[in-house]
Amino acid sequence: MASPPELKPKKPSRRFAGVTSDTLSRLRAQAALQVARRDTGKNQHEMLPPSPGRGFERLPKPDPGDLFFDMEGDPLYEMGLEYLFGLVHYDGGQEKFTAFWAHNREDEKKAFENTVDFMTARLVSHPGAHIYHYASYEESALKRLAMLHGTRETEVDNLLRRHKLVDLYKVVRESVRISEPRYSIKSLERFYLDEARSGTVTTAGDSIIIYERFRRLGAKELLDEIEAYNKLDCQSTAKCRDWLATLRPATMPWPTEITPEKADPVREQKRIEAEQRTAAHIEALTTGCAPEDRPWRTLLAYLLEFHRREAKPKFWAMFTRQEMTDEELINDAECIGVLTPDPARPPRPEKKSMIYSFTFPPQDFKMRVDDEVLRAGTLESAGEVFELDEDERRISLKLGPKWSRLADGASLIPKGPLGDLVLRAAVHRYAETVIAGDQNRYRALTDIMKKSAPRLVKQAQGTPIIAQGEELLDGSVAALKRLDQSYMLVQGPPGAGKTYTSSHAIVALLAEKKRVGVASNSHKAINNLLKDVEAVAKEKGIRFSGIKGSTKEEQYFQGTMIANAENKDAAVAQANYQLIAGTAWLFARPDLDQALDYLFIDEAGQVSLANVIAMGVAAKNVVLVGDQMQLSQPIQGAHPGGSGISGLDHLLAGLATVPPDRGIFLGTTFRMNPDICKFISDAVYDGRLVSDPSTKQQAIDIGTTTDDALAPTGLRFVPVDHTGFAQRCPPEAERLKKTYDTLLGETWIDRKGAKKAIGINDILVVTPYNMQVNHLRDVLPDGARVGTVDKFQGQEAAVVLISMTTSSGEDMPRNIEFLYSRNRLNVAISRARCLSVVFASPRLLEIPCNTIEQMQLVNTLCWAKSYSDASAASHDAN
CATH class of the missing domain: 3.30.420.10 (Ribonuclease H-like superfamily/Ribonuclease H)
Known part of the structure; x- marks a missing residue:
């Protein structure tokens, strides 16, 4: 920000790019008061125009x-x-x-x-x-x-x-x-x-x-x-x-005291009964048990309250946003503030609904297509996001016939938490079995809770799951077939073939007439796995009948062997379906309890332990597929005793890779060139990850470029000196743009040896902050793939350019754990087939740390710098 004399309102008509007139007026008025105090030495204040309820x-x-x-x-x-x-x-x-x-x-x-x-x-x-x-x-x-x-x-x-x-x-x-x-x-x-x-x-x-x-x-x-x-x-x-x-104006009436509405007697009685039931289960779980069982039973007691604790912050946030000003809503990345009807796109019908289109002012936002949203002021439904153009700042909403169109200037906020009673009930079912001493039902879940080694037929617990020298895919499938009412953890680093392995294992089990469930925390992930399951089944000549439960048509799977139904449809649980797919809300249903031989939970690193238990009641064997070293589950609430972590984090207890006797590690990446893989393997995966030989061909043909950020392969750290930037950094964007523009004139070689021109689809640009995302979109060519790391998990490109953005520890808007997250850096760098480039202030390497954990996080970025220097020296020598 300019100094007060420069902001003094000498030219009220002057405008600044990206700054609204209202914001500019406030800045000028604020600057005028600060300058007046500087000039007179007297404190100054002025009253703002009144606003109802504020x-x-x-x-x-x-x-x-x-x-x-x-x-x-x-x-x-x-x-x-x-x-x-x-x-x-x-x-x-x-x-x-x-x-x-x-x-x-x-x-x-x-x-x-x-x-x-x-x-x-x-x-x-x-x-x-x-x-x-x-x-x-x-x-x-x-x-x-x-x-x-x-x-x-x-x-x-x-x-x-x-x-x-x-x-x-x-x-x-x-x-x-x-x-x-x-x-x-x-x-x-x-x-x-x-x-x-x-x-x-x-x-x-x-x-x-x-x-x-x-x-x-x-x-x-x-x-x-x-x-x-x-x-x-x-x-x-x-x-x-x-x-x-x-x-305060003397004529202004004082606000009246708020008297809480009397609760509905029936609902209040149900609430009291539920609380009493939970309290009884907690007491039964935590008292009178053997000392060796107390830790996991106490954790289970905490899980009984997980969903209620997790919902509270979402409700609190919803009511807080109801009272926010337009400016506050614009500044809240969970919302989209101040919609204006789009004159170029009049309302149009869509089946039984109507589509209304709007534009909105510049702002950061996380909303996505299919999100259900509310009107900020009234908390009435605003329908769901039907279309969203981030570059043009246009949004279309689909509203059903019972809802009126939004008023001009309306703002959108996220819908409150989904109903979770079926999930809570499923966790209680498992708890009741534990309390009753039934050791035969839900054995897989008890193994998970106890962190026991997986139990396989004709194999001693604690011995390697895959025998030395055994082919990984065949060994994985064979091991899963031998699961004995237990669980299996399949850890797949970036590009290591989690979906490939899962789909082949599922088809092999279907071929043996097993009933298999496919679950994840998103319908997109479920459909992606189902697509490969059908493809493998067709390739192997295997037929099966499957069904997927969804809550709306947009979530349906478009296939030939898997039908679609509503989540609540009783037909989903019918015995004639050999494969059943859906989210935790489907598998927690009582009519699916222990109905499946296997349940595959994809992206398990983003599935809470509580939801693993809630959906795990449906199956005799549970297969957790994911990677706890990539993006973790988003958690809103504060949870005691480790009850807020994912199932993978619970089982691995801080380990970077699954031990051979505890699960299957997919140790070959088919994405990253060895020069990138070496850093990711050493820094993140205990040195256990290697590249498939075919990836060695992948490289950038940099020609005669003098840009020191570029190399044919590997990881580059490019220092960019800047000061005072937190979430938006023009100097870093300018330096990144230079490399981006240079790349567009080059070619790259894929794993099959084919040479291709580098286009905008071959470059990913990643940054931690939405403000820098928007700035980079402004300076890079139209259509550039720019986003936070959350947007790009599961995607890849020939080159990845990473902007760390923040100047120093003093400028850090959040904590070390966010900016230096090893998981986020892993995901960002590992999107690349050939080359990853990190643009960062060198002062980020000098940040003071308060804990050993923080030192480990900062060390990963320092390691990237050291690895880059060594690679550059080797490249120059050659």
Whole structure:
């Protein structure tokens, strides 16, 4: 951003590319206030135009029982630790401060419970009171801790439903403009505190440093300093509320207290019964069992609550987005804000529905075709995304006859969580069997829960699944045929033939008249595997009858041996179908319980352990096919005791590759040239991955180019010096574009030796952030394949160009675990057949780390740089 003098509104008519007029007006007004303060030395503020339901209308009437709340957390503790919960309150005009401390996970649970109990009791004695905090941290932490520790969830929900938590930051941002560049509570204190803070701890960063010092030294006086700082934050929050109350228009009515709607008696009774049933199952699982069984039975107890915990954040996010401004919705990548009817595309019929088309302003978004969406303001259905053009910023929605068309200016938000009662019920069925002591039913699931070695007929547990020297495909199929009511893990690195192996194994089992299920977390993945199953069956002259369960026609499989039906259709479970395909919602049905001989779960690295159990009840043998070293499952909730991880992560417990006695490792890639594969193998797969000999022919013919980013094969690290960039980096985009343009004039050789001109379809451009995606789309040729790594899993190209974007650790918008993710870097680099090029600031190699795990992540990028340097030296020598 330019300095204040450059932003001073001397030329109001001036426009800037990519900046809307409303945003520019706000920036100019903000700059004017900052310049006025610089010139006069006086604090300046001005009121913003009122907006219904926002700003001062969020501010409740002051009450003697009001609480002012602030928390301190330690991000350096494993998974973070909320170590101080502070509350200021006033009794009889006397200020009181209450603090709850925690120094480990168990303390954290107790401190959280004490805090929520204190709040709840206060609201009982003062029904008109509220709990004030500044910014979203405190509310988010309460939600997360309730899920993580599985306690006080009803009480936290009650606080949220009754709007008892009041974020003063929202009130400030929507009602007042101040002469400070930041709107932190420390900046705001200039307007209501007589003097600046003093003391050892004056910022959140100071508190983290002092707390880490306490953890090393154990000196109590350090905690006293932090507690004094926390108390000041609570006092400041109280004075901020008082200051805002003086600015609030005197004629504005106070918001009315929200009384929760009375629950439907029948639904409430069902909820109570479900909670009692869960509590009884948890107690039965965790008490009175043998010591060696306690860990896995406790984990199963946690899994009983997985789906409920996972749904909560989605509901919370839905209601939060209902209250967002247009600007906030535009800035939320989960949404698409401010639609305008597209005059070039009038409404048109589509079967019994109507298609409505819109344009929208520049913004980052994750919505995709077939997503079901809601209208932000009303939470009514907006239909489903029918068409979506990211480059032209056009979207078409399909709405059924019961829904009216969207109003001009409407915004879209994601639909809430899918109904999951059938999944919860399936996990409970398995738990009931465990509680009853039935060791014969669901034996495969118990092997998974216990992390036992797979059990095969005529083979001792703990011996290699594939005998040395045995051909991999034949050995894999033979091993799967010998599964003895157990599970098998098939790990397939990039390009190693997971689908090929699965399809041949499934057809071999169908040939022996086994009933086989095919599942995954997406219909796209299921259909992709089914396509190969039919192709292999036709090639081998095998006929079978199959059926796929879906929820809408767009998910149907277009084949010859596999029919389609609705998920809820009873016909799906009929015994005459030898192959059944669908998602977890299908296989969790009671009428499919233990109906299958085998269940293949594709992309299992993205399937939660809870869903593995939920769908695994359908089969006697479970085959998990995937790779935990690629993209993991997206998880919303906070889950205790390892209950939030995938089935693969559970079984492998941190190992990069499956041991020979625990599963099948597909150790040959048919995609990557050996020069790329060597790095991926050593950095990610314990050195066990090799390239098929045919890939050695794959290379870029770079001719006489002088671009040092290019080489015929391998991995290149290109340093790009820049400063101050977080999620959008023009200098890196400019350097990447130079290489991109050079490549378009070259040729490449495929694995069969054919020479081909490099076009836009032969280059993938990958970056961690949607903002950089959009910028790269602007500077690269139309049609360039640009996206985040999530978009390209399963795809490939001759060349991959990777923009790391962020300048340094200080500029990092998220955490080390995201930017330096070994899984994401693995997926990005391994899309390439010939060459991968990483463009990055050299300062990313110098980032300070706080844990061994962070050091390992950063080391992978350093390793890429070292590998690149060695390869370049070798190339130059030749």
